[in-house]
Amino acid sequence: MLLAVDAGNTNVVFALVDNGAIRARWRIATDPRRTADEYAVWLNQLLMLEGFAMADVDAVIIATVVPRALHNLEVLASKYFKVTPLIAGQAPVEWGIALDVAEPASVGADRVVNAIAAHHLYTGDLIVIDFGTATTFDVVDYSGAYKGGIIAPGINLSLDALVSAAAKLPRIAIAAPEDRSVIGRTTEAQMQIGVFWGYVAMIEGLVARMRAEIGRPVRVISTGGLAVLFDAHTDIFDAIAPDLTIQGLALMHGRI
Numbered sequence: 610m611l612l613a614v615d616a617g618n619t620n621v622v623f624a625l626v627d628n629g630a631i632r633a634r635w636r637i638a639t640d641p642r643r644t645a646d647e648y649a650v651w652l653n654q655l656l657m658l659e660g661f662a663m664a665d666v667d668a669v670i671i672a673t674v675v676p677r678a679l680h681n682l683e684v685l686a687s688k689y690f691k692v693t694p695l696i697a698g699q700a701p702v703e704w705g706i707a708l709d710v711a712e713p714a715s716v717g718a719d720r721v722v723n724a725i726a727a728h729h730l731y732t733g734d735l736i737v738i739d740f741g742t743a744t745t746f747d748v749v750d751y752s753g754a755y756k757g758g759i760i761a762p763g764i765n766l767s768l769d770a771l772v773s774a775a776a777k778l779p780r781i782a783i784a785a786p787e788d789r790s791v792i793g794r795t796t797e798a799q800m801q802i803g804v805f806w807g808y809v810a811m812i813e814g815l816v817a818r819m820r821a822e823i824g825r826p827v828r829v830i831s832t833g834g835l836a837v838l839f840d841a842h843t844d845i846f847d848a849i850a851p852d853l854t855i856q857g858l859a860l861m862h863g864r865i
Contacts, residue, residue, distance in 0.1 A: 612666045613858040614682055616673035618742040624855040631852055633659040641677035645684035666690045670862045672697040672718040697722055702861045707754035719854050720747050721755060726857030727830050728753040734825050736816060740833030742766060746815055759815055764808050785842055809843050816845050
């Protein structure tokens with residue numbers, strides 16, 4: 610089986626993939642100081658809870674936007690799974706799609722992997738929105754080429770910045786307000802409206818601008834932990850694909 614690893618700025622996601630089907634997935638907070646031994650102890654226990662063993666893994670593929678985390682993940686693969694890990698974007702698993710942007714080398718691995726998976730799963734021009742540490746909007750054209758996009762602060766990052774910069778504002782949970790009113794009667798309600806409906810308005814506004822610039826019918830695909838939350842309060846998404854990055858890694862592994 611394949612162990613697909615998506616090392617993001619906030620979490621590292623591990624997924625066990627068998628013939629394209631995701632059998633189990635786990636996440637742990639990203640910490641570049643975490644050693645291969647620590648990963649191995651944690652993963653071994655989780656594998657056993659799901660009825661698997663480390664010996665069941667015969668391949669590892671990694672995508673990361675945290676360069677300092679890569680070494681320990683490579684050691685994990687070689688020391689504990691006895692395999693040489695594949696690194697997304699490096700031989701023999703090059704991207705295989707055109708990166709039609711000014712600085713191709715600067716595009717995050719997760720965004721390219723998402724583009725690969727989205728083009729495989731959906732037809733036509735696409736906008737892929739990934740709700741992570743940052744919220745990214747990526748344009749993939751009908752041929753599968755990555756055309757560029759937008760990077761915006763993630764909603765958690767925005768809320769953290771607001772609370773840390775304003776001494777009297779309380780920390781609130783990210784959730785939809787109880788009603789659709791945008792005139793809050795308490796400080797907490799006003800913050801929730803600003804964070805939640807403000808974010809919905811940003812998503813809808815940016816997608817509208819991107820659609821107008823593309824000039825052709827576009828499908829909007831959403832991924833990331835908060836995709837489902839926003840989907841209930843806007844009709845902007847055509848599909849929710851929570852495992853898009855893992856699916857992209859599995860597709861890349863399947864090419865070799």
